[in-house]
C-alpha cells in the first residue's frame with residue numbers, strides 16, 4: 466500500500482521536513498479560536514485573502530491563485546499546461562537535485578522529465594538548462610533556494626532561462642525565499658510565461674493547514690485557475706492566512722532565529738570535519754557518509770533528520786532543518802554524541 470503523507474517519525478524533534486520548528490503565530494491560533502459555526506458550515510470565501518495576499522506581494526489580485534499547499538499549485542500547473550491541452554511528446558526540464566513533486570507531476574500528466582545535473586558544488590547549471598530547451602519543452606521547474614542544497618539561482622540566470630523558453634512555462638519555486646536571497650517578484654511584469662510559487666507552510670508555520678500561492682500574469686496563470694477546483698482550500702486555513710499576514714513581527718523574528726541556527730550548524734559541521742553547503746533556506750545539507758546508521762542514531766536521540774542519499778546527486782547526504790536556536794542546540798548535542806560514538 467502507498468502511504469498517504471509521510472511516515473510518522475515518532476516522538477522527538479522534527480527536523481526532517483523543513484517545517485517551522487517554533488509553530489505558527491499566536492495570532493493565527495487566536496483567530497482560529499474565534500471561528501464561528503457558520504464559518505465551518507458554509508463553503509469558503511477567498512476574495513479577502515486573495516486581496517490581502519496580493520497586497521503583501523505587491524501584485525494585482527488577478528495575478529494570485531491560492532492553492533492547497535504549493536504542492537497543489539505545482540500539479541495544477543502541469544495539468545493546465547500539459548494534460549489539458551493534451552500536448553504529446555511534452556518535456557519538462559528539472560535541474561537536480563529536485564523536489565519530488567516536479568517529476569511526480571511530470572509523470573502524472575504523461576510528460577517526459579529531462580534531468581539536468583548540477584555543476585561542481587551544486588552550482589546552478591544555467592547553460593545546461595538553456596541547452597536542454599527544445600520545441601517540446603512545456604515546463605521548466607526552477608527552485609531557489611534549492612531544496613535540499615539551499616543554493617540560490619541568481620536573478621540574471623532566472624531571466625536568461627525565462628527568455629530562452631518563451632514557449633514554455635517557467636515555474637520558479639520560492640518556497641524558502643523568506644529565509645534568504647532575492648525574490649523574482651519585481652521581474653514578473655516582464656515575463657508572461659512565468660509562474661512564481663510561494664507557500665505559507667515554511668516561514669509562516671502553517672504547513673498543517675496547506676496554503677500555497679501561485680503568482681503570474683494571465684497567460685500563465687489563467688489556465689491554472691481554470692483547472693483548479695473551486696473550493697480547493699478550507700475556510701479555517703483562510704482565517705489563519707489572514708491573521709498570519711496581519712502579524713508583521715512574526716516572520717522577521719523567526720527568520721533571524723533560522724539565520725543564527727544555520728551558523729551554529731555550520732560551526733558544528735566544521736568542528737566535526739563534515740562537508741556542508743552554506744544555505745539560504747531553513748535547512749542545511751550535510752555529507753555524513755553512511756547515512757542510514759547516522760539518521761537512525763540521531764533518531765534514537767529523538768532528533769529526526771532527512772536522509773537524502775537515495776538521490777544520486779546527493780550521495781551520503783542528510784538535510785537538517787534550522788529553526789529555533791534552542792532546537793538547533795539540541796540537534797547539535799545529538800550530532801556531537803553520534804560523531805563521538807563513530808570514533809569508538
Ligand SMILES: Cc1ncc(COP(=O)(O)O)c(C=O)c1O
Nearest residue numbers: 534535536564612640664666677
Ligand atoms: C521546494 C519546495 N516547494 C514546494 C513545497 C511545498 O510546500 P507546501 O505544499 O507545503 O506549500 C515544498 C515543501 O517542502 C518545497 O520544499
